[in-house]
Amino acid sequence: MSNEQLLQRRARLLGAAAPLFYDEPVHIVRGEGVWLYDSQGKQYLDVYNNVPNVGHCHPHVVEAMTKQAETLNVHTRYLHETILEYTERLSATLDHTLSAAILTCTGTESNEVALRMARQHSGNMGIICSNFTYHGNSTAVWELATTFYKDGKSPSANVRAVPFPDAYRPVYDLQGDALWEAYADEVKNAIDHFDVEGIGFAGLIYCPVFSGEGLPEVPPLYMHKVIDYVHSAGGLFICDEVQAGFGRTGKKMWGHQLYDVVPDIVTMGKPMGNGYPIGGVVTGSELLNEFRDASMYFNTFGGNPVQCAVGMAVLDVIEQENLQENALEVGRYVMAGLLKLKDKYDLIGDVRGHGLFVGTELVKDRRSREAAPEAAGRVVNEMKERGVLLSKIGVYDNILKMRPPLPFSIDNADQLLSTLDDVLAGM
Numbered sequence: 284m285s286n287e288q289l290l291q292r293r294a295r296l297l298g299a300a301a302p303l304f305y306d307e308p309v310h311i312v313r314g315e316g317v318w319l320y321d322s323q324g325k326q327y328l329d330v331y332n333n334v335p336n337v338g339h340c341h342p343h344v345v346e347a348m349t350k351q352a353e354t355l356n357v358h359t360r361y362l363h364e365t366i367l368e369y370t371e372r373l374s375a376t377l378d379h380t381l382s383a384a385i386l387t388c389t390g391t392e393s394n395e396v397a398l399r400m401a402r403q404h405s406g407n408m409g410i411i412c413s414n415f416t417y418h419g420n421s422t423a424v425w426e427l428a429t430t431f432y433k434d435g436k437s438p439s440a441n442v443r444a445v446p447f448p449d450a451y452r453p454v455y456d457l458q459g460d461a462l463w464e465a466y467a468d469e470v471k472n473a474i475d476h477f478d479v480e481g482i483g484f485a486g487l488i489y490c491p492v493f494s495g496e497g498l499p500e501v502p503p504l505y506m507h508k509v510i511d512y513v514h515s516a517g518g519l520f521i522c523d524e525v526q527a528g529f530g531r532t533g534k535k536m537w538g539h540q541l542y543d544v545v546p547d548i549v550t551m552g553k554p555m556g557n558g559y560p561i562g563g564v565v566t567g568s569e570l571l572n573e574f575r576d577a578s579m580y581f582n583t584f585g586g587n588p589v590q591c592a593v594g595m596a597v598l599d600v601i602e603q604e605n606l607q608e609n610a611l612e613v614g615r616y617v618m619a620g621l622l623k624l625k626d627k628y629d630l631i632g633d634v635r636g637h638g639l640f641v642g643t644e645l646v647k648d649r650r651s652r653e654a655a656p657e658a659a660g661r662v663v664n665e666m667k668e669r670g671v672l673l674s675k676i677g678v679y680d681n682i683l684k685m686r687p688p689l690p691f692s693i694d695n696a697d698q699l700l701s702t703l704d705d706v707l708a709g710m
Contacts, residue, residue, distance in 0.1 A: 316339060317329050317695055331672050333531060334553045336531075337690065348592065354588070355588050363588055365592055373565065377536075378545045381549060384566070385582070391418075392582065394419045394521075394550050397564055399574070400564070400574045401485040405517055405519070407484055408483060413446070415447060416428070418523055429444045443476055445469040445473050447499065449499040452652060464504075466505055484516045486519035492636075494527060494676070503543060522549050522550070529555065533607060533639065534637065547570065549564070549566070551565070554597070557597050561590040606690065610638040613692060621700070627704075627707075631707075639689060642682045645683065646681070665706045665709075
């Protein structure tokens with residue numbers, strides 16, 4: 284079946300507006316490691332997907348999934364050891380105060396549980412998020428999807444969006460500590476707003492590396508001050524680690540650890556199961572028991588034996604193949620290569636990121652920093668034509684998003700950089 288026939292069939296069955304990547308979508312039929320293959324056998328270097336965090340179809344993960352599926356897979360209201368072993372091992376990668384978990388099937392579910400915890404704990408409804416973010420698809424979490432709302436404002440009175448901290452395009456005429464303090468003060472203003480409106484403040488949720496916002500460089504000063512405001516007001520600090528976690532940043536296992544802070548709740552999803560649906564909410568035992576005592580929460584499939592076997596296998600691979608260290612080493616190499624391209628091409632206004640999560644901002648003019656979304660779109664599509672898959676993010680849709688599976692190598696990085704060099708040379 285041709286791609287055109289597939290597109291027509293897809294539009295009829297899934298809706299014409301169902302999202303797809305690229306001007307001419309790719310029909311992917313197989314994956315292995317950092318590679319994807321289309322229906323014609325063409326090979327693509329995957330520089331986008333963090334879902335197969337330890338590599339597409341990793342044999343150890345596939346083996347664990349198959350072995351457990353052959354033995355048992357059942358709902359979660361029976362005793363089984365694997366969920367306990369997995370929860371102990373997962374929580375051991377976090378601060379000792381984060382020792383208990385609820386397992387789910389998706390990041391959306393995880394974030395919804397976190398919101399329920401914060402609201403139940405505080406007795407209030409107000410949630411703060413950034414003004415260009417996304418935390419999932421359910422009705423409650425969609426209220427936080429400021430990426431898709433005009434001017435980054437949620438339509439819900441229970442959600443207040445604050446400007447994300449950005450030094451490249453600061454919303455204030457300030458520099459240094461004064462800039463970050465001004466950004467942090469927006470959180471205090473949002474808390475005060477909830478008090479004035481009689482809504483009350485329950486919690487704040489951030490992706491710790493502000494992934495959808497474009498990976499702005501954020502100093503610990505900002506995060507510490509924000510958390511002080513949150514806790515002083517009796518709220519909870521929730522870290523959405525769906526994109527930042529599981530060794531992605533290289534320096535640390537979790538994004539929030541970059542700032543030497545400890546959240547009240549950590550939510551997880553996609554890369555947790557390397558493509559198999561599993562998510563999680565990790566918190567302190569006191570908060571977890573408080574939630575469970577007041578709420579009959581259960582998840583039919585969250586924490587099932589196959590999920591936990593797969594999650595355990597993912598942690599095995601990260602550890603045994605030194606993937607966190609690889610993310611740090613190769614990420615530095617990619618960053619250095621992109622900075623060289625920045626020196627070569629005026630189209631690149633800024634390069635930033637952590638480990639194997641890098642953003643490259645394209646601009647029409649470096650002095651004015653006018654965004655170049657059309658150029659970003661051309662680059663993404665031309666890279667695809669040359670066998671390298673990446674995407675774009677940011678308020679202006681002008682930041683090249685590079686977030687490959689963690690086994691990404693120096694050789695893979697060379698292919699990415701040389702291909703990008705060729706594409707930019709032709710712009």
